[in-house]
Amino acid sequence: MNMTKRQLLSLFIVFSLTATICFADSGDFLDGYYGNPTSYANFSFTDISETPWAAEAVEYLAKYKIVSGSDGLFYPNRSITRAEFVKILVLAFGLYDRKAVCLFYDVPRESWQYPYIASAKNLGITSGITDTEFGPDLPITREQMVTLAHKATFLDKDSQTHFTDGSDLISFADESEISAYASEAANTFLRLGIIKGDENGMFNPKNNATRAEACKMIYSIITKITIADLNDLP
DSSP states (O other): OOOOOOHHHHHHHHHHHHOOOOOOOOTOOOOOOOOOOOOOOOOOOTTTSEEEEEEEHHHHHHHHHHSSSBBOOOOOSSSSSSSHHHHHHHHHOOOOOOTTOOOTTTTTSSSTTTTHHHHHHTOOOOOOOSSSSSOSSOBBBBBHHHHHHHHHHHHSSTEEEEESSSOOOOOOOGGSSSOOOHHHHHHHHTTTTTTTTTTTTTOOSSOOOBBBHHHHHHHHHHEEEEESSSOOOO
Protein backbone atom coordinates (compact mmCIF):
# COMPACT_ATOMS: atom_id res chain seq x y z
CA MET A 1 0.00 0.00 0.00
CA ASN A 2 1.40 3.39 -0.99
CA MET A 3 1.44 6.04 1.70
CA THR A 4 1.12 9.77 1.24
CA LYS A 5 3.83 12.13 2.44
CA ARG A 6 1.40 13.30 5.12
CA GLN A 7 1.07 9.74 6.48
CA LEU A 8 4.79 9.07 6.38
CA LEU A 9 5.57 12.26 8.25
CA SER A 10 2.93 11.57 10.85
CA LEU A 11 4.29 8.08 11.42
CA PHE A 12 7.80 9.49 11.74
CA ILE A 13 6.77 11.88 14.49
CA VAL A 14 4.74 9.31 16.39
CA PHE A 15 7.60 6.83 16.12
CA SER A 16 10.12 9.36 17.37
CA LEU A 17 7.96 10.47 20.28
CA THR A 18 7.10 7.01 21.56
CA ALA A 19 10.52 5.51 20.89
CA THR A 20 9.28 2.08 21.87
CA ILE A 21 11.18 -0.26 19.58
CA CYS A 22 14.32 -1.27 21.42
CA PHE A 23 16.54 -4.31 21.21
CA ALA A 24 18.22 -6.69 23.59
CA ASP A 25 21.92 -6.02 23.11
CA SER A 26 23.04 -3.94 26.05
CA GLY A 27 25.91 -1.95 27.48
CA ASP A 28 26.66 -0.43 30.85
CA PHE A 29 23.68 1.51 32.22
CA LEU A 30 21.98 1.49 28.80
CA ASP A 31 20.11 -1.81 28.74
CA GLY A 32 17.66 -2.10 25.87
CA TYR A 33 14.82 -4.57 25.53
CA TYR A 34 12.98 -6.54 22.93
CA GLY A 35 9.33 -7.26 23.42
CA ASN A 36 6.14 -5.58 24.50
CA PRO A 37 6.19 -1.94 23.28
CA THR A 38 3.76 -0.99 26.06
CA SER A 39 6.15 -2.19 28.76
CA TYR A 40 7.55 0.63 30.85
CA ALA A 41 10.19 0.85 33.52
CA ASN A 42 8.64 1.96 36.80
CA PHE A 43 11.44 3.38 38.90
CA SER A 44 13.20 6.63 39.65
CA PHE A 45 16.86 7.35 40.34
CA THR A 46 18.00 8.56 43.74
CA ASP A 47 20.84 10.63 42.30
CA ILE A 48 18.93 12.51 39.61
CA SER A 49 18.57 15.44 42.00
CA GLU A 50 22.19 16.21 41.15
CA THR A 51 20.96 17.47 37.77
CA PRO A 52 17.38 18.69 38.30
CA TRP A 53 17.35 20.35 34.87
CA ALA A 54 17.62 16.88 33.29
CA ALA A 55 15.36 14.93 35.66
CA GLU A 56 12.30 14.94 33.41
CA ALA A 57 14.36 13.89 30.40
CA VAL A 58 16.08 11.03 32.21
CA GLU A 59 12.84 9.70 33.66
CA TYR A 60 11.10 9.90 30.28
CA LEU A 61 13.84 7.98 28.48
CA ALA A 62 14.09 5.49 31.33
CA LYS A 63 10.34 4.92 31.15
CA TYR A 64 10.74 3.69 27.59
CA LYS A 65 13.87 1.73 28.52
CA ILE A 66 16.10 3.79 26.26
CA VAL A 67 18.36 4.38 29.25
CA SER A 68 18.64 2.73 32.62
CA GLY A 69 20.68 2.90 35.77
CA SER A 70 22.34 0.57 38.23
CA ASP A 71 21.14 -0.10 41.77
CA GLY A 72 18.81 2.89 41.66
CA LEU A 73 21.52 5.26 40.45
CA PHE A 74 21.79 6.97 37.07
CA TYR A 75 25.19 8.65 37.44
CA PRO A 76 24.03 11.78 35.57
CA ASN A 77 27.37 13.56 35.77
CA ARG A 78 29.37 10.65 34.41
CA SER A 79 30.83 11.05 30.93
CA ILE A 80 28.99 9.15 28.23
CA THR A 81 30.96 7.11 25.70
CA ARG A 82 30.66 7.24 21.93
CA ALA A 83 29.03 3.81 21.84
CA GLU A 84 26.59 4.61 24.64
CA PHE A 85 25.42 7.79 22.96
CA VAL A 86 25.00 6.11 19.59
CA LYS A 87 22.83 3.47 21.24
CA ILE A 88 20.58 6.11 22.83
CA LEU A 89 20.30 7.92 19.51
CA VAL A 90 19.44 4.80 17.53
CA LEU A 91 16.81 3.66 20.04
CA ALA A 92 15.22 7.08 20.56
CA PHE A 93 14.89 7.73 16.83
CA GLY A 94 13.85 4.19 15.88
CA LEU A 95 16.85 3.70 13.59
CA TYR A 96 17.81 0.14 14.54
CA ASP A 97 18.66 -2.06 11.54
CA ARG A 98 19.44 -5.63 12.53
CA LYS A 99 20.94 -6.26 9.08
CA ALA A 100 23.39 -3.35 9.25
CA VAL A 101 27.10 -4.10 9.20
CA CYS A 102 30.24 -2.17 10.05
CA LEU A 103 33.91 -3.08 9.81
CA PHE A 104 35.54 -1.29 12.72
CA TYR A 105 38.15 -3.55 14.27
CA ASP A 106 37.29 -2.36 17.78
CA VAL A 107 33.56 -3.11 17.41
CA PRO A 108 33.30 -6.92 17.27
CA ARG A 109 30.12 -8.33 15.77
CA GLU A 110 29.32 -10.11 19.04
CA SER A 111 29.63 -6.95 21.14
CA TRP A 112 26.56 -5.20 22.58
CA GLN A 113 27.32 -1.98 20.70
CA TYR A 114 27.77 -3.53 17.25
CA PRO A 115 24.16 -3.30 15.95
CA TYR A 116 23.74 0.29 17.10
CA ILE A 117 27.01 1.53 15.67
CA ALA A 118 26.39 -0.41 12.46
CA SER A 119 22.88 1.06 12.16
CA ALA A 120 24.15 4.61 12.61
CA LYS A 121 27.14 4.06 10.32
CA ASN A 122 24.98 2.71 7.50
CA LEU A 123 22.75 5.79 7.67
CA GLY A 124 25.72 8.13 7.54
CA ILE A 125 25.07 9.42 11.05
CA THR A 126 28.43 8.42 12.45
CA SER A 127 31.89 7.44 11.32
CA GLY A 128 34.97 6.23 13.11
CA ILE A 129 37.90 8.15 14.51
CA THR A 130 39.73 6.50 11.58
CA ASP A 131 38.49 4.43 8.67
CA THR A 132 38.96 1.24 10.69
CA GLU A 133 38.58 2.37 14.33
CA PHE A 134 35.42 3.65 16.03
CA GLY A 135 36.65 4.27 19.56
CA PRO A 136 33.48 2.98 21.27
CA ASP A 137 34.76 3.43 24.80
CA LEU A 138 36.09 6.95 24.31
CA PRO A 139 34.03 9.72 25.90
CA ILE A 140 32.05 11.70 23.36
CA THR A 141 32.55 15.46 23.37
CA ARG A 142 29.72 17.95 23.36
CA GLU A 143 30.40 19.00 19.78
CA GLN A 144 30.58 15.39 18.62
CA MET A 145 27.30 14.66 20.39
CA VAL A 146 25.36 17.51 18.78
CA THR A 147 26.79 16.63 15.36
CA LEU A 148 25.49 13.06 15.52
CA ALA A 149 22.13 14.18 16.89
CA HIS A 150 21.81 16.83 14.17
CA LYS A 151 22.48 14.25 11.45
CA ALA A 152 19.89 11.89 12.91
CA THR A 153 17.31 14.64 13.34
CA PHE A 154 17.59 15.87 9.77
CA LEU A 155 18.12 12.48 8.17
CA ASP A 156 15.20 13.20 5.86
CA LYS A 157 16.24 16.56 4.45
CA ASP A 158 12.96 16.86 2.55
CA SER A 159 10.76 16.39 5.60
CA GLN A 160 8.49 19.29 6.52
CA THR A 161 9.52 19.37 10.16
CA HIS A 162 10.43 22.18 12.47
CA PHE A 163 10.89 22.78 16.18
CA THR A 164 8.90 24.87 18.59
CA ASP A 165 10.29 27.39 21.05
CA GLY A 166 13.00 28.49 18.65
CA SER A 167 15.18 31.54 19.12
CA ASP A 168 16.31 34.39 16.91
CA LEU A 169 19.72 34.15 15.32
CA ILE A 170 22.21 33.87 18.15
CA SER A 171 25.55 32.21 18.71
CA PHE A 172 27.68 30.86 21.52
CA ALA A 173 30.25 33.08 23.21
CA ASP A 174 32.93 30.50 22.39
CA GLU A 175 31.82 30.05 18.78
CA SER A 176 35.44 30.24 17.58
CA GLU A 177 36.30 27.13 19.60
CA ILE A 178 33.69 24.96 17.90
CA SER A 179 35.17 22.71 15.23
CA ALA A 180 34.08 23.50 11.67
CA TYR A 181 32.31 20.16 11.29
CA ALA A 182 30.15 20.84 14.37
CA SER A 183 29.36 24.53 13.89
CA GLU A 184 26.16 24.11 11.89
CA ALA A 185 24.78 21.48 14.26
CA ALA A 186 25.58 23.46 17.41
CA ASN A 187 24.15 26.73 16.12
CA THR A 188 21.07 25.13 14.59
CA PHE A 189 20.20 23.41 17.84
CA LEU A 190 20.89 26.62 19.76
CA ARG A 191 18.52 28.63 17.56
CA LEU A 192 15.87 25.92 17.80
CA GLY A 193 16.03 25.81 21.58
CA ILE A 194 17.38 22.26 21.74
CA ILE A 195 20.58 23.24 23.55
CA LYS A 196 21.83 26.36 25.28
CA GLY A 197 25.06 27.70 26.67
CA ASP A 198 26.19 27.82 30.26
CA GLU A 199 25.77 30.87 32.49
CA ASN A 200 28.43 32.62 30.41
CA GLY A 201 26.89 31.68 27.07
CA MET A 202 29.61 29.11 26.42
CA PHE A 203 29.04 25.84 24.59
CA ASN A 204 32.28 24.23 25.80
CA PRO A 205 32.54 22.10 22.65
CA LYS A 206 35.61 20.11 23.68
CA ASN A 207 34.22 19.10 27.07
CA ASN A 208 33.10 15.52 27.48
CA ALA A 209 29.32 15.20 27.36
CA THR A 210 27.61 13.79 30.43
CA ARG A 211 24.82 11.25 30.64
CA ALA A 212 22.44 13.96 31.85
CA GLU A 213 23.35 16.29 28.98
CA ALA A 214 22.80 13.53 26.43
CA CYS A 215 19.37 12.69 27.83
CA LYS A 216 18.32 16.33 28.00
CA MET A 217 19.24 16.96 24.37
CA ILE A 218 17.55 13.83 23.01
CA TYR A 219 14.43 14.53 25.06
CA SER A 220 14.31 18.11 23.80
CA ILE A 221 14.47 16.92 20.20
CA ILE A 222 11.76 14.28 20.41
CA THR A 223 9.37 16.46 22.42
CA LYS A 224 9.81 19.70 20.45
CA ILE A 225 9.47 18.28 16.94
CA THR A 226 6.27 19.13 15.09
CA ILE A 227 4.80 18.86 11.60
CA ALA A 228 4.83 22.09 9.59
CA ASP A 229 2.26 22.99 6.94
CA LEU A 230 0.65 19.55 7.15
CA ASN A 231 -2.44 20.74 5.32
CA ASP A 232 -0.35 21.63 2.28
CA LEU A 233 0.98 18.09 1.87
CA PRO A 234 -0.63 15.70 -0.64
